[in-house]
Amino acid sequence: MSLPSRRGLARYPCDLPVEVHAFISAVRVTRGRFRNLSLEGALLHCEAPLERGVTYLFRFLWQETRLELTGRVAWAVPPDPRQPKARCYGVQLNLTRDQEQFLRGALESLRLAALPPKTSAAPRDYWEPREPKP
Numbered sequence: 001m002s003l004p005s006r007r008g009l010a011r012y013p014c015d016l017p018v019e020v021h022a023f024i025s026a027v028r029v030t031r032g033r034f035r036n037l038s039l040e041g042a043l044l045h046c047e048a049p050l051e052r053g054v055t056y057l058f059r060f061l062w063q064e065t066r067l068e069l070t071g072r073v074a075w076a077v078p079p080d081p082r083q084p085k086a087r088c089y090g091v092q093l094n095l096t097r098d099q100e101q102f103l104r105g106a107l108e109s110l111r112l113a114a115l116p117p118k119t120s121a122a123p124r125d126y127w128e129p130r131e132p133k134p
Helices: 097-114
Strands: 012-022 028-037 041-046 055-062 065-077 087-094
Touching (some): 012 041, 028 097, 055 087
Antiparallel strands (some): 012 028, 012 055
16 A cells, blocks of 8 residues: 655656756855656755755756746755765745746646557547547
């Protein structure tokens, strides 16, 4: 039996390069990668230590659009002694209405990319239109 998820929204796998900046001064702290993303948060891998509970700016490109999102480090995984530079953080995002609307579209493309490819043997989805008969 699996335990219920604490997350309210699904996260989708991704591999987005991101710059992490201090919130107040906008000075770059480190670079990293978002490994998954949702409207609520993201999983961040980076080498520099970040402080739990602190708000940062996360700058990255989605296709040709530059995004700058604010988020707070909600949790951190202690570094692995075998890879002391590799760090993993859970980021809770704080989105404006416009950012949320844009991110919804980006997440939909991540969701579609994560779906298994359709095969002709797969049953037709209820909402999928029928193919015309020859």
